[in-house]
Amino acid sequence: MLNIVIPMAGAGSRFSKAGYIDPKPLIPI
Structure with a gap:
């Protein structure tokens, strides 16, 4: 996840x- x-x-x-x-860490991938 950190790399993303x-x-x-x-x-x-x-x-x-x-x-x-949404906040960037919560964007669905």
């Missing part, structure tokens, strides 16, 4: 623009 969560921490702006509302 750490990169996502820097992609928060892209995830919010994509329509993700």
